[in-house]
Amino acid sequence: xxxxxxxxxxxxxxxxxTAEPLIKEPALGLIPEPAGxxxxxxxxxxxxxxxxxxxxxxxxxxxxxxxxxxxxxxxxSSTGQWSCLEDRCPHRAAPLSEGKIWPDGNLCxxxxxxxxxxxxxxxxxxxxxxxxQEARAAAAPRACAVAYPIQERQGLxxxxxxxxxxxxxxAMKQEPPLCTLTEEAEALGKEVTEVMGYFTxxxxxxxAALAENVLDPSHVPWAHHGVQGDRTKMKFGIxxxxxxxxxxxxxxxIQPTLKSTVINFHPPGLxxxxxxxxxxxxxxxxxxxxxxxxxxxxxxxHVAISPSLPTPVKxxxxxxxxxxxxxxxxxxxLDGDGVFLGGQDRILARHAQQxxxxxxxxxxxxxxxxxxxxxxxxxxxxxxxxxxxxxxxDGHSPAALAASAAxxxxxSRREALDRYNQHTVHCAACRxxxxxxxxLRNILVxxxxxxxxxxxxxxxxxxxxxxxxxxxxxVASSQQPLLRxxxxxxxxxxxxxxxxxTNVRSRFIFVxxxxxxx
Numbered sequence: 001x002x003x004x005x006x007x008x009x010x011x012x013x014x015x016x017x018t019a020e021p022l023i024k025e026p027a028l029g030l031i032p033e034p035a036g037x038x039x040x041x042x043x044x045x046x047x048x049x050x051x052x053x054x055x056x057x058x059x060x061x062x063x064x065x066x067x068x069x070x071x072x073x074x075x076x077s078s079t080g081q082w083s084c085l086e087d088r089c090p091h092r093a094a095p096l097s098e099g100k101i102w103p104d105g106n107l108c109x110x111x112x113x114x115x116x117x118x119x120x121x122x123x124x125x126x127x128x129x130x131x132x133q134e135a136r137a138a139a140a141p142r143a144c145a146v147a148y149p150i151q152e153r154q155g156l157x158x159x160x161x162x163x164x165x166x167x168x169x170x171a172m173k174q175e176p177p178l179c180t181l182t183e184e185a186e187a188l189g190k191e192v193t194e195v196m197g198y199f200t201x202x203x204x205x206x207x208a209a210l211a212e213n214v215l216d217p218s219h220v221p222w223a224h225h226g227v228q229g230d231r232t233k234m235k236f237g238i239x240x241x242x243x244x245x246x247x248x249x250x251x252x253x254i255q256p257t258l259k260s261t262v263i264n265f266h267p268p269g270l271x272x273x274x275x276x277x278x279x280x281x282x283x284x285x286x287x288x289x290x291x292x293x294x295x296x297x298x299x300x301x302h303v304a305i306s307p308s309l310p311t312p313v314k315x316x317x318x319x320x321x322x323x324x325x326x327x328x329x330x331x332x333x334l335d336g337d338g339v340f341l342g343g344q345d346r347i348l349a350r351h352a353q354q355x356x357x358x359x360x361x362x363x364x365x366x367x368x369x370x371x372x373x374x375x376x377x378x379x380x381x382x383x384x385x386x387x388x389x390x391x392x393x394d395g396h397s398p399a400a401l402a403a404s405a406a407x408x409x410x411x412s413r414r415e416a417l418d419r420y421n422q423h424t425v426h427c428a429a430c431r432x433x434x435x436x437x438x439x440l441r442n443i444l445v446x447x448x449x450x451x452x453x454x455x456x457x458x459x460x461x462x463x464x465x466x467x468x469x470x471x472x473x474x475v476a477s478s479q480q481p482l483l484r485x486x487x488x489x490x491x492x493x494x495x496x497x498x499x500x501x502t503n504v505r506s507r508f509i510f511v512x513x514x515x516x517x518x
Contacts, residue, residue, distance in 0.1 A: 041385065043067060043384070043385075043388045044160075045160075045170060046268055047159070047174065047177070048158060048159055049157070049270075049290055050064055051426065052155055052198035052300070053082075053152050053155055054198075055198070055426055056073070056157070059101065060074075061074040061097050061099060061100070061101060063087055064084075065293050066290065067161050067293075067388055068292075068293045068389065070097075071085065072084070072085055072086075072107070073150060073157065074107055076101075076106075077101060078104060078105035082118075082150050083150065084147065084159050085120055085147055085163075086148070089111065089114060090145055091111070091143075094109055096109055096116070102115055105117075106123050106124075113126040120144045120145040122138040122144055123138065146163040147163060147168075148167065149167055154178055154182050155198065156198065179284055179286055179304055180272075180274075181282060181305075185306055185307075190306075190307065190308065192306045193306075193313075193317070194303075196303035196325070196330075199301045200299070201330075201422045201423045201426070202298050203297050203298070204296060204342050205297065205345045206296075206345050207291040208377075208387050209297075211265075211376055212373050212376060212377075213341060214271045214287045215263060215372040215373060216370070216372065217263070217273075218369035221233070223336045224332075247264070248265070249263050257278055257279070262274050265372065267384070269288055271287040271289065281305060282305070283305045284305075285302070286301065286303075287299060291389070301330070321429070321433070323430045323432075323433035326423065326427060326429070327508055331419050335417050336515070338513070346409075360377075414510065417511065418510060419508060419510055420510065424509070433508070437504055438505055441501035441505055445498045448495045451490050451494055452495075455484060455487045
């Protein structure tokens, strides 16, 4: 079996192939040998999907981490244009993300009031002694913030991995990776059906672990049993390979409604599943993979179908709250992966630091299901310097040292399954739903307390009468709550509703995921 990454042939051994092992025991199987020195691949010279535009609060700047760099993005309220700067005021290094958007659309540093436009040019220095001094100081190169190219396409915000004057010229020569179905439909003046809108999650594991996971459909029936898979029925495997200039492999259909599925990996930030539907048309499932920092990545998932579904079906889909799918299905899907991948990261890092071992020493992949994983790992070694933050084997690299330090500290279970910080804070629909659910839960709790108090008060009076006025008066008084059945039923209903909303609220924040119980 042969795969290609940017025109380079990667040979992998499958059970039906007779060939000499590519490496020595005990790691026989789908692990290709290194093919020389890494090529000059620059992680910074690419567009990365950072968030859905609709999830950004336009009234305030948004902090962002990309490739270990702290950035800030905001929308100019006057022009509607997006801007991105390094999250550092050139005055005294205060984070610009703690500032505010000025009425003219520029970004104001709240520490001393310096203001910057989207190009990073300084537009105001309130402490200047005169207008002339302000003009001279603001025009100095050191007064400028570092700007990063940014653009909105198909509802997504893409940021170039490098800042500065030369970066804009380079960025304009390259298109960001987009949904091809949407591009084709727009060119023909047609529409696609957005089956799943952009779902964003910050995961506590490294880019390589995330990319491996996304390019591995064979884990779905096992890691996501009962959520999006069934280990008793579903089976995935690589059934063919296409040579498309990028890494592209044909796999067994993921759902019974699909005729065929092809996975395309477009380095470094997109995995695209393109499926032919049995009833006609195509479906495209996108996974944007953005390296934030060592041990931290962002995944943005999206599903579209073309041609557009019938209007009644689209109406039904529109009635389904996005936040409900997020908390009941998509968060649970990532939870199923999260309990593994953070640990996988740390195991690889520990063995790299203590023994100089690599994935080649620790992985044994004897089936075709791991073809894309093996090819991805070889691409990282041969073309991409081991990853966005360097190879863990390069102990002298500052990036590798930072990566090792981050990966050697394993996330706690609470951190690994932290739905609130991984997803909810990044999703406008879930933020709004959480506020609403919390408010309703608090109202129901208060109402339940008052209703129970109203029902219990006659009992308290009966107890007092028993002690003070004799048994006869107590019996007469104690009969009152028994005659107030609607009140007690109301109290029970309010308590049950509050408990239900408490359970729903927890799904925005944290839900433990135990594979042993599934």
